[in-house]
Amino acid sequence: MLDRLQAQSPDALLALIKMFAADEREDKIDLGVGVYRTDEGATPVFAAIKHAERRLVESQESKAYLGPEGDMGFVHALMPYIFGENATRGGRIEGMQTPGGTGAVRLAFALARQAGVSRVFLGTPSWPNHAQILADLGLEVVPFAHARSDGEADRDAVLAVIDDAREGDALLLHGCCHNPTGIDYTAEGWEEIARRLADSPMLPVIDVAYQGLGEGIEEDAAGLRSVIDAVPEALVAYSCDKNFGLYRDRVGAFYVLAKTPSEMSTILSNANALARATWSMPPDHGGAAVREILRDPELTDLWLDELADMRSRLRAVRERLAAADNEVGGLDLAPLGTQNGLFGMLKLDANQIRRLREDHAVYMAGSGRINIAGLTKGNIAGFTAALAAVADNS
Numbered sequence: 201m202l203d204r205l206q207a208q209s210p211d212a213l214l215a216l217i218k219m220f221a222a223d224e225r226e227d228k229i230d231l232g233v234g235v236y237r238t239d240e241g242a243t244p245v246f247a248a249i250k251h252a253e254r255r256l257v258e259s260q261e262s263k264a265y266l267g268p269e270g271d272m273g274f275v276h277a278l279m280p281y282i283f284g285e286n287a288t289r290g291g292r293i294e295g296m297q298t299p300g301g302t303g304a305v306r307l308a309f310a311l312a313r314q315a316g317v318s319r320v321f322l323g324t325p326s327w328p329n330h331a332q333i334l335a336d337l338g339l340e341v342v343p344f345a346h347a348r349s350d351g352e353a354d355r356d357a358v359l360a361v362i363d364d365a366r367e368g369d370a371l372l373l374h375g376c377c378h379n380p381t382g383i384d385y386t387a388e389g390w391e392e393i394a395r396r397l398a399d400s401p402m403l404p405v406i407d408v409a410y411q412g413l414g415e416g417i418e419e420d421a422a423g424l425r426s427v428i429d430a431v432p433e434a435l436v437a438y439s440c441d442k443n444f445g446l447y448r449d450r451v452g453a454f455y456v457l458a459k460t461p462s463e464m465s466t467i468l469s470n471a472n473a474l475a476r477a478t479w480s481m482p483p484d485h486g487g488a489a490v491r492e493i494l495r496d497p498e499l500t501d502l503w504l505d506e507l508a509d510m511r512s513r514l515r516a517v518r519e520r521l522a523a524a525d526n527e528v529g530g531l532d533l534a535p536l537g538t539q540n541g542l543f544g545m546l547k548l549d550a551n552q553i554r555r556l557r558e559d560h561a562v563y564m565a566g567s568g569r570i571n572i573a574g575l576t577k578g579n580i581a582g583f584t585a586a587l588a589a590v591a592d593n594s
Contacts, residue, residue, distance in 0.1 A: 212566060220563045228561035229583055231574040234379070234542060236413075236442060236510055239576045246445045248503035252492035256485070266484060268475040269468075270297025274487035275453050277494035281417055282408065282438060282455070284425055291461030293428075294468060296475065297482045300450040301409045301439025306333050307454045308405050308435040309370070310474045311467075313337055317403060318368045321361045323354075325545070325567060327379045330372060330407075347383045351535025355389045362393065365402035373427070375436075376420035377410035377541025380569035384414065384540050390423035394430035404431060409439040412507040413514060414540035432459045440490055442542065443507055449486030514542065517575050524584040530591040536572075544570055552590040560586035 216232045235243045269275075275295045279287035287293065298304040309320065320339050322330060323346030334341050345357045361371065373393075378384055385393065397404055406424050414420045428434055433456075440451035454471065458464045475481070493499040521544075522537025536544045546568045548556070556562040562583060564570050575583055 216563055216565065219557070223561055223563075225561040227579070227582060229563065229574060229579050231562065231564040231570040231583075233574075234571055235447060235573070236445070236542065237571075237573045237576075239513065239578075241576060243445070243447075246503060246506050248493050248499050248506060249444060249446070249489050251499055251502070252489040252496075253485075255492050256488055260488070263484070265481055268296070268472045268481050270482040271484060271487040271491060272296075273495075274451075274491040277491050278438065278440075278453055279455075281494075282411070282421055282424070282436070283428060284418075284421065289428065289457065291464065292458050293455055294458075294464050295436075295453050295455035296468070296471060297487050298437075298452040298454050298475070299479050299482045300441060301407065301437055301452040302329060302333075303450070303479065303482065304437030304439070304452040304454040305330065305405075305407055306337075306478070307471060307474060308437050309334060309337055309339060310478070311456075311471050312370050312403060312405065312435060313339060314470055314474070315403075316368055317370045320370045320372055320405075321365075321402075322372050323358065323374075325380055325569075326372070326374070327407075327409075346378065347381050351383060351532070351539070353378075353383050353385045353389060355385060355392065358385075358393060359396055362396040362400050362402055365400045367401045369401065370403040370405050371397070373404060373406045373423075375406050375408035375411065375424045377414045377543075379409065379541070380543045380545055380565070380567060382536070382539035382541050382544040382572070385423060387422060387426075390426045393423075394426040397427060398430040403433060403435070405435045405437070407437045409437075410442050410541045411438075412443045412504075413511055413542060416511070417504070417507070420540075428457055431457070433457055440486065444486070444490055444493075444503070446486040446489070449489075450483055451486035451490060452482075514572055517572050517580065518544075520580055521572075521575070521584070527584055528588045528591050531587060533587075542571055542573055544572055546570060546587075548590070555590045556586055560589065562586050 213232055220230050237243055275297055298307055319342055320334050321342045324343040331341055344361050345354045348354045376384055404427050411420045436455040438453040441447045456467050458467055493503050518537050522534050525533040548568050
């Protein structure tokens with residue numbers, strides 16, 4: 201029976217990782233892998249996480265199962281940072297822990313399908329796994345343009361999608377720090393999206409994977425909160441991979457906004473059943489560490505300081521790239537300076553990307569996405585020179 205299976209194409213990013221590892225050039229630059237790096241090229245464990253983990257070693261008395269909902273102390277500790285004051289909206293918001301933000305996205309759309317969603321509108325380009333998850337769930341994916349050619353979000357496109365929506369439609373929105381473009385809706389754009397969604401049958405599903413890496417914890421949650429305050433129902437997928445540095449620990453959360461508090465138990469009974477059938481229960485360690493941090497004011501301040509340092513470094517790299525706009529003919533770098541988060545897109549063709557890799561040891565995704573954090577004081581001049589070389593000779 202297994203011989204009926206067809207070979208699948210290898211993951212392009214994993215292949216890029218292997219090529220980078222095999223490259224012996226000392227000046228090679230990795231802009232492909234989506235992890236934060238310091239100016240020294242490291243991806244360290246947060247100091248706040250280290251403190252929390254030491255506490256867990258001393259205080260944790262059991263590794264027994266927690267159930268499909270996971271660590272509810274972790275789930276609830278995050279809520280004020282995501283949803284602000286009145287984080288439960290009078291009992292209309294509740295959640296559960298998931299294996300990473302990916303698990304939360306999967307659970308959100310599995311639940312949406314069970315509730316009657318059949319079409320999902322997805323701004324493109326988007327994180328590749330979004331479309332893969334939706335296809336695996338048998339949901340129809342309807343693409344629309346996320347960004348304009350000038351490097352701004354295409355608000356008109358998403359508003360048109362909302363205005364034309366019908367029962368059974370869902371809209372997937374990136375909460376902040378859009379992956380892969382770094383192009384976010386403005387505050388005014390979010391407010392208009394929220395107003396239109398309030399009168400639409402469309403179910404908003406908001407993926408929040410990079411809170412705190414854009415403009416700030418509060419600022420990065422403002423768009424999501426606008427939607428939450430306007431609509432009767434919504435689903436939210438949340439990741440702690442980047443903003444707590446817990447990549448391999450798979451720490452995420454899934455939240456539901458219900459029409460009324462009385463509907464919550466039924467909704468969560470379905471979500472718990474789906475989780476139980478999919479992963480049984482989420483891993484505990486990373487979520488427990490986050491809970492320890494957010495319950496301790498000193499550790500919370502330490503975490504916020506570390507996050508601010510990351511955000512400041514990303515902004516400085518973006519400003520340096522934007523300032524190099526005149527150094528790279530034929531390639532508009534200026535918009536990168538006002539965009540947010542880990543990622544940005546360069547308008548390069550396949551041949552230019554290949555030449556960057558082969559001639560200049562610069563490794564990036566075939567889509568043109570770059571990880572801003574892969575650039576440092578030591579390599580950014582070489583990177584812009586390489587861009588100029590391939591842009592001038594294309």
